[in-house]
Amino acid sequence: MLESRTVRTLTSLFAAMIVGAVALMWMETAPIDEMPISLTSLSDSVLSNEAIVYHTLVPVDSPKWINIVVTNASSPDDQAAQACHFIVSPKEDAVSATKLWKNQANGRHTFAPGGNWNANSIGVCFIGDLNDKTLSATQFEELMTLIKTLQHNFDVRPERVYLDSELDNRITKPSGQFIRTFARKLLQLSTAS
Numbered sequence: 001m002l003e004s005r006t007v008r009t010l011t012s013l014f015a016a017m018i019v020g021a022v023a024l025m026w027m028e029t030a031p032i033d034e035m036p037i038s039l040t041s042l043s044d045s046v047l048s049n050e051a052i053v054y055h056t057l058v059p060v061d062s063p064k065w066i067n068i069v070v071t072n073a074s075s076p077d078d079q080a081a082q083a084c085h086f087i088v089s090p091k092e093d094a095v096s097a098t099k100l101w102k103n104q105a106n107g108r109h110t111f112a113p114g115g116n117w118n119a120n121s122i123g124v125c126f127i128g129d130l131n132d133k134t135l136s137a138t139q140f141e142e143l144m145t146l147i148k149t150l151q152h153n154f155d156v157r158p159e160r161v162y163l164d165s166e167l168d169n170r171i172t173k174p175s176g177q178f179i180r181t182f183a184r185k186l187l188q189l190s191t192a193s
Helices: 002-027 044-054 137-154 177-192
Strands: 067-073 086-088 095-097 121-127 161-163
Touching (some): 044 095, 044 137
Parallel strands (some): 086 121
16 A cells, blocks of 8 residues: 555646746746847946946935036146036047046036036036037047936936026027937936936
8 A cells, every 4th residue: 555655646746847947938928038239248337437437536415416507618637628527528538527526526517507506416528519510429428428327226217417608698608519418318317218
């Protein structure tokens, strides 16, 4: 009798395993498709922007930053550039953080009337005189990548990204084609998110 009980138990166990395996095979879904882009094709600038944003001397004060103000200067050494938090230059290492960002200090990037924009805005300065069309396509992409990184990390909505000339009508640059291109790219970033 012991043998028949053992045989029945092993037969039941074997049948249960077969049924379980068949059920698992039946429930199996198609494998996940490859990512549409490979991780190796991600821009180094995105990764380096993340590192630049969080490489500070004090903890990043995320709730403080609710706006982004974009301005320009002719040189990274200009007082206007150093009054911003980030500089996007035409050099190979295009994006750099200033001492103001590293210390999470208020910028001095805009003097627009009607509020203290410097207290809660991240100042981004690109180097180049737009009247001379010196902003290269690569530099423009670096600028947009930095803005996207800042928007993502600090939850800055697209309508809170400003050109300095939008806030202060005394400023005439950037203007014209740059504003149209900037607005179009910013709109693309907001719909892609």
